[in-house]
Amino acid sequence: MTTDSIISFPDIKEIESQAALWVMRADENGLSAAQKSEFQAWLNSGEQHREAYARLAALWGGLDILEELNDHAATDSHQRPQKPAIAARWAGLKALAGTLFATPKFITAAASIALVGILGLTYQLINSSAQLHQGTYTTALGERKTIQLPDGSAVQLNTNSQIDVSYSKTQRKIVLKYGEGYFDVAPNKQKPFAVYAGNGIVTAVGTAFSVFLRDEKIDVMVEEGTVALSSTRASTGAATRTLTEQGTTPQPAALLGTVSAGQNVIFEETVERVDLIAPDTVQRKLSWREGRLAFAGEPLSAVVDSISRYTDISIDIEDSDLRQLPIAGSFNVGEVDAMFEALQIMINVRIERIDSKHVRISKI
Amino acid sequence: MSKILQAFQEHEKSIKRIFARYCRRAEDIEDYTQETFLKAFAAETKTDIQNPKAFLLRVAQNLAFSEIKRKVNTNTDHYEDSGGEEVLQDERQVSIENQIDGQRKLVVAAKVIASLPPDYRRALLMRKMEKLKFKQIATRLNVSLSTVEKRVAAALVMCNSLLREQGYDPEEFGSVLNLPEPTSERQPTERKKEETTESEQS
Numbered sequence: 001m002t003t004d005s006i007i008s009f010p011d012i013k014e015i016e017s018q019a020a021l022w023v024m025r026a027d028e029n030g031l032s033a034a035q036k037s038e039f040q041a042w043l044n045s046g047e048q049h050r051e052a053y054a055r056l057a058a059l060w061g062g063l064d065i066l067e068e069l070n071d072h073a074a075t076d077s078h079q080r081p082q083k084p085a086i087a088a089r090w091a092g093l094k095a096l097a098g099t100l101f102a103t104p105k106f107i108t109a110a111a112s113i114a115l116v117g118i119l120g121l122t123y124q125l126i127n128s129s130a131q132l133h134q135g136t137y138t139t140a141l142g143e144r145k146t147i148q149l150p151d152g153s154a155v156q157l158n159t160n161s162q163i164d165v166s167y168s169k170t171q172r173k174i175v176l177k178y179g180e181g182y183f184d185v186a187p188n189k190q191k192p193f194a195v196y197a198g199n200g201i202v203t204a205v206g207t208a209f210s211v212f213l214r215d216e217k218i219d220v221m222v223e224e225g226t227v228a229l230s231s232t233r234a235s236t237g238a239a240t241r242t243l244t245e246q247g248t249t250p251q252p253a254a255l256l257g258t259v260s261a262g263q264n265v266i267f268e269e270t271v272e273r274v275d276l277i278a279p280d281t282v283q284r285k286l287s288w289r290e291g292r293l294a295f296a297g298e299p300l301s302a303v304v305d306s307i308s309r310y311t312d313i314s315i316d317i318e319d320s321d322l323r324q325l326p327i328a329g330s331f332n333v334g335e336v337d338a339m340f341e342a343l344q345i346m347i348n349v350r351i352e353r354i355d356s357k358h359v360r361i362s363k364i
Numbered sequence: 365m366s367k368i369l370q371a372f373q374e375h376e377k378s379i380k381r382i383f384a385r386y387c388r389r390a391e392d393i394e395d396y397t398q399e400t401f402l403k404a405f406a407a408e409t410k411t412d413i414q415n416p417k418a419f420l421l422r423v424a425q426n427l428a429f430s431e432i433k434r435k436v437n438t439n440t441d442h443y444e445d446s447g448g449e450e451v452l453q454d455e456r457q458v459s460i461e462n463q464i465d466g467q468r469k470l471v472v473a474a475k476v477i478a479s480l481p482p483d484y485r486r487a488l489l490m491r492k493m494e495k496l497k498f499k500q501i502a503t504r505l506n507v508s509l510s511t512v513e514k515r516v517a518a519a520l521v522m523c524n525s526l527l528r529e530q531g532y533d534p535e536e537f538g539s540v541l542n543l544p545e546p547t548s549e550r551q552p553t554e555r556k557k558e559e560t561t562e563s564e565q566s
Contacts, residue, residue, distance in 0.1 A: 016524065020517035028498050028513075059524055059534045065470050066477065066492040072399075072406040 012052075018042065019052035023060050026329070040345050050348065057328045061296035064280035133167040139179070142310045142333070144291060152186035153193065156289050158212075159310045159333070167191075180212035182289055200267055203228045209259075210286060217272065221264045223282055229256040231269050287330065293339075294330035300347070303327045304361070311336045318362035322349065366485065368408045369478035371416035372401045382424045386431055396431070398471045400424045405474050409489055476526045477519075484519035491516055 022039055025031060031039055043050050139145050139157045147155045147165075151172065155163065161179020170190075174183070176197040185193045187206025195202045195211050200218040202211055207225025211218060220229065259265050262282060264275045277285075287294040295303055301323040304315045310333050317323045329346055331339040340351045340359065352360045372379070379400055383393045404416075404423050413419050477485055490501045498516070502509045527534040 013521075016521045017517065020520045021513065023520065024498070024513045024517050055534060056520055056524060059527075060520055062469075062534075063473060063488075063492050063520075063523070065473055066489065067495065068470055069402070069406045069409065069474060069489075069493050072402045 012048070015046075015048050015052045016056065019049065019056050022053060023057050026057075027060065036341070036345065043345060043348075054328070058297065058326075061328050064296075065278070067280055068278070133165060135165050136162065137165070138162045141312055142336070144288070144333070151188060151191075154184045156182040156184075158182075158288050176211055176213050178213055180210065180288075182208070182210040182286060184208045199232050199269065201230045201232065203230070217266055217268050219264070219266050220259055221277070221282060221285060222259050222261050223286065224261050226258050226260045228258050229265065229267055229271070231256055231267070288333060291333055292330045293333050295327045297326040297328055299323060300325045300327055300343075300361075303343075307331070307333075307336070307339055312357060314358055316358075316360045318360060322361065322363055366405065366408055366478040366482075367413060367416040368401070368404045368420065369475060371420055372404070375417055375420060379420060379424045382421070382428050383431075386428050395467075396424070396427055398468075400427060402471060402474055403427075405478055409493060472527070472530075472532060473523075476523050476530075479526060480519055480522055484515050484522065487512055487515040488519040488523075 022042065025035065026039075043053060133150050137145065137147050137155070137157060139159060139161050141160045143159060145157045147157065147163075149155065149165065149167070149172075151167070153172070155165075155174070157163065158180040161181060162177040163181060164175040164177065166173050166175075172188075172191050172193040174181075174193070174195045176195055181195070183193070183195060183204070185204050185206050185208065189205055193204045193206075195204075197211050197213045197218045198216050202209065202218070202220050204225065204227040207222065207227055209220060209222040209224075209227050211220050213219075220227065256267060256271055259274075262277055262279065264277050264285075266272045281296075284294045284296060293303075293306055295306075301317060304317060308315055313336060325347055327343075327347065329342065331342050333339075343349065343361070344351050348364060350362045350364050352362070354360055376397065379397050380393055383396045387393050387396065400420060400423050404413075404420050407413065407419070407423075408416075477488060480488065487501055487505065490496045490504065491498070496504070498509055498512045501516075502512045505512065524534045
């Protein structure tokens with residue numbers, strides 16, 4: 001208990017320094033093949049190594065909270081949010097969402113998107129008028145795609161997803177048939193941007209948000225601005241199909257409410273849950289846009305669920321303790337073998353290929 | 365140690381006295397005092413502050429003034445906040461607690477960072493607050509990439525030790541929603557905590 005016991009393990013400090021360096025290398029660019037085997041050898045050379053790495057990697061992820069210091073600097077001392085502890089972050093977030101809109105960054109982004117449009121790299125089916133646009137876009141398992149729309153909006157489609165786009169004179173309508181998309185919407189008050197998913201409609205004027213259609217549930221996360229949610233289910237009986245049929249214009253049913261930046265909502269006929277999430281969590285959950293999957297303490301079972309969306313390989317976890325094991329780290333999506341390899345290194349498990357479509361994760 | 369943190373530690377009582385004039389609850393006084401530190405430290409990361417004590421007291425005073433204003437307007441504020449339309453609220457208590465935890469966590473993290481040697485502190489803040497890549501930090505500080513890596517790695521190790529010295533579990537910082545520590549055996553009682561984190565598991 002005294003300092004003597006610390007001195008008697010002189011290598012702890014050294015192990016922590018090495019572990020911290022590995023955390024840095026893994027965070028910045030991912031590891032090269034040579035580094036990976038070096039890293040694995042280092043991890044395997046002692047339980048203390050593994051523990052130090054896990055601890056420091058977790059702390060490293062947690063230090064993302066420092067980004068919120070920006071909010072405190074921005075609000076300064078002129079206006080006070082309602083309550084110090086709870087409201088401060090919200091005021092900061094709202095201010096942030098507000099300024100993001102007005103910044104040159106946003107304008108530059110829109111301009112560069114427009115440039116890409118001029119170059120004609122992207123869209124496939126355009127009606128004679130540039131603002132009337134129709135098309136279907138699909139991603140295969142493990143594929144990602146960015147679609148630039150003629151109004152300057154952009155859609156990033158995650159793995160195994162499909163959207164129908166139809167722009168009319170009055171509305172910008174997207175039908176998310178399955179999967180997940182991130183929508184960066186160019187502001188246009190005259191033409192609302194509506195994403196139809198399952199029995200729900202997510203409507204925005206100009207904002208950035210993601211919609212994930214999981215089974216019947218619609219999972220909406222807002223990064224900037226505000227969106228409105230409505231459901232078609234309440235008014236029509238068995239309306240599951242009508243939404244996805246071209247040409248039909250389902251009446252948006254009762255407004256369920258609005259969602260602001262930093263909120264994550266799961267809804268179908270009614271709102272099932274609302275979560276307030278920190279900016280770094282938003283970024284982590286959207287890391288698929290950069291082709292990465294990032295985790296900070298989610299259980300292995302959730303990590304495997306995420307990975308499964310990118311591959312047709314089915315993954316079993318043998319042991320219930322193992323399912324709960326928290327994972328901190330990030331993977332390149334699509335490189336499924338590399339993801340397994342990274343998992344193996346990170347948490348010291350056995351990963352067996354039963355056959356080409358079946359993988360089993362078990363304790364060593 | 366940063367000038368602001370040092371001045372804050374020396375004059376924490378004076379800052380508390382400023383808030384004690386306006387608030388009765390000890391918790392509120394404490395919250396405002398910590399927020400004063402956060403604001404002043406956030407400002408310090410952007411500019412050099414010549415007179416840290418005066419700066420802290422001014423931030424505190426401004427905070428206190430706007431608190432009076434708020435109290436006067438409390439009744440109307442409450443209705444105005446909803447903005448006339450329905451705004452979805454998180455009904456679960458847990459999540460509000462998590463937010464408070466988040467704020468306290470930020471205070472603890474900021475104080476730990478403020479105690480680091482300046483070079484380490486600057487590199488770490490560039491990475492975590494400004495979200496710069498190591499390469500960009502190297503260019504800005506005009507040092508090699510490996511120097512940046514080493515500095516930030518050393519800063520991380522120091523944060524770990526400082527948190528422990530202060531009686532915190534560094535792993536608690538590993539997840540936004542306070543998941544139980546990774547290496548321990550799961551106890552059935554921990555199950556409850558996990559349920560609150562389902563939204564993380566998509």
